[in-house]
Amino acid sequence: MTIELRRITAEEWDPWYDALEWAFGGVPESPEERGLWRELALLDRSLGVFDEGRVVGTYGEFALGLSVPGGAVVETGGVTMVSVAGTHRRRGLLRRMMERGLAAARERGEALSALTAAEAPIYGRFGYGIAAHSLSARVPKHRVGVAAPPPGTDEVRLTVTTPAEALARCEEVYAQLVPRRPGMLERRPGWERSVLLDPPGERGGASERRCVVAERDGRPVGYARYALKVEWDRAVPSGAVLVRDLDAVDPAAHAALLRYLLGLDLTDRVELVGRPVDDPLVHLLSDVRRSDLQLRDRLHLRLVDVGAALAARRYAAGVDVVLAVRDAFCPWNEGRWRLSGGPGGAVCERTTDPAELELDVRALGAAYLGGSTLAALAAAGQVGEARAGALTPASTAFGHPVAPWLPHGF
Numbered sequence: 001m002t003i004e005l006r007r008i009t010a011e012e013w014d015p016w017y018d019a020l021e022w023a024f025g026g027v028p029e030s031p032e033e034r035g036l037w038r039e040l041a042l043l044d045r046s047l048g049v050f051d052e053g054r055v056v057g058t059y060g061e062f063a064l065g066l067s068v069p070g071g072a073v074v075e076t077g078g079v080t081m082v083s084v085a086g087t088h089r090r091r092g093l094l095r096r097m098m099e100r101g102l103a104a105a106r107e108r109g110e111a112l113s114a115l116t117a118a119e120a121p122i123y124g125r126f127g128y129g130i131a132a133h134s135l136s137a138r139v140p141k142h143r144v145g146v147a148a149p150p151p152g153t154d155e156v157r158l159t160v161t162t163p164a165e166a167l168a169r170c171e172e173v174y175a176q177l178v179p180r181r182p183g184m185l186e187r188r189p190g191w192e193r194s195v196l197l198d199p200p201g202e203r204g205g206a207s208e209r210r211c212v213v214a215e216r217d218g219r220p221v222g223y224a225r226y227a228l229k230v231e232w233d234r235a236v237p238s239g240a241v242l243v244r245d246l247d248a249v250d251p252a253a254h255a256a257l258l259r260y261l262l263g264l265d266l267t268d269r270v271e272l273v274g275r276p277v278d279d280p281l282v283h284l285l286s287d288v289r290r291s292d293l294q295l296r297d298r299l300h301l302r303l304v305d306v307g308a309a310l311a312a313r314r315y316a317a318g319v320d321v322v323l324a325v326r327d328a329f330c331p332w333n334e335g336r337w338r339l340s341g342g343p344g345g346a347v348c349e350r351t352t353d354p355a356e357l358e359l360d361v362r363a364l365g366a367a368y369l370g371g372s373t374l375a376a377l378a379a380a381g382q383v384g385e386a387r388a389g390a391l392t393p394a395s396t397a398f399g400h401p402v403a404p405w406l407p408h409g410f
């Protein structure tokens with residue numbers, strides 16, 4: 001068998017994408033969706049594994065801008081469209097594609113690589129840590145409401161329209177949130193169309209998506225995109241409000257949008273997925289116990305260049321610590337690094353000084369955006385304290401008041 005791993009050509013994109021769809025179960029995406037991914041994925045970073053000319057492996061990348069603590073946007077390779085044909089699995093083809101992809105990212109000088117995983121256990125072995133989790137909620141609207149909406153909630157003006165008509169106002173809100181919340185993706189050209197994708201074949205019986213826009217003094221302050229799935233159970237409405245996005249720049253706008261969604265008729269529940277773990281809904285809902293909150297892994301992050309990545313973010317408190325990093329998959333990161341910095345910025349350079357904390361690069365990925373504390377990772381045995389007393393100040397410095405969150409998949 002002659003197996004070849006190489007970049008694909010523009011002419012090979014279609015059979016390459018067909019192979020990807022086949023590996024994911026064979027249900028074709030809408031032409032609109034397929035066309036958009038074709039436009040946004042980078043052809044020169046799209047790898048294929050070929051067996052006698054037939055595509056048996058796929059690996060793609062997007063060029064993303066990821067918000068990090070302190071508000072900087074860091075150039076990040078977004079790994080996507082990964083698959084290996086059923087006939088060729090468990091022979092190391094994914095490993096080979098990841099090696100190639102991460103080596104290329106290093107050559108380009110990229111500090112971070114990110115992905116969302118089809119199955120949670122796949123990417124830890126390649127040095128990815130879970131940098132952001134997400135919450136889902138299923139709120140029984142006749143039992144649960146918005147408790148104590150903040151002042152100003154009643155003054156928020158709501159209008160309902162189509163996502164396309166509201167797009168410019170929604171994007172204005174989204175752009176304000178990016179520097180505030182680590183993990184959010186800067187909106188690059190073309191990506192605004194991804195939030196409008198709503199192929200009829202993927203609605204599962206729900207309506208076309210709608211958009212409710214929250215405004216104050218004529219300025220957009222929030223929005224939610226949602227669909228209605230109206231169902232009847234022996235003449236009683238039993239459907240759902242399916243919320244795809246809910247973004248707001250202030251508490252009153254958030255509460256007004258949530259109250260609106262919970263008040264929609266002919267449904268008995270509101271389903272929210274992919275919310276930040278510190279979503280205001282946790283505090284706004286009158287009964288979280290009945291709201292079926294569930295935690296999931298969401299953003300998997302890898303430090304491709306430990307020094308550059310740690311210097312790119314800011315720290316909640318002064319930090320001066322020597323990290324001994326293990327990285328079997330990208331050995332150029334192995335060794336000791338001194339991280340010195342604080343709220344104003346940081347430097348991170350190689351050192352021969354003795355280690356104070358010992359950890360795998362995967363733990364650094366989990367802590368990088370402030371989503372998991374180094375102390376919590378230490379409690380799970382993933383960070384070792386080589387110098388007594390080093391853990392707590394470093395853990396505080398790596399923290400961030402706003403939980404990281406990935407607003408949409410890629």
Ligand SMILES: CC(=O)SCCNC(=O)CCNC(=O)[C@H](O)C(C)(C)COP(=O)(O)OP(=O)(O)OC[C@H]1O[C@@H](n2cnc3c(N)ncnc32)[C@H](O)[C@@H]1OP(=O)(O)O
Binds near residue numbers: 023121
């Ligand atoms: C970012 C994204 O695009 S996520 C999408 C991933 N794609 C899919 O889930 C589509 C369906 N699945 C597949 O196509 C394949 O099974 C893949 C791509 C997940 C794995 O490809 P393979 O070539 O079989 O992986 P490979 O042989 O290189 O395995 C590497 C390691 O990952 C492990 N592994 C691979 N797939 C899985 C999985 N689904 N769950 C847990 N472990 C896995 C292997 O056991 C192996 O472990 P080892 O290092 O301890 O030996």
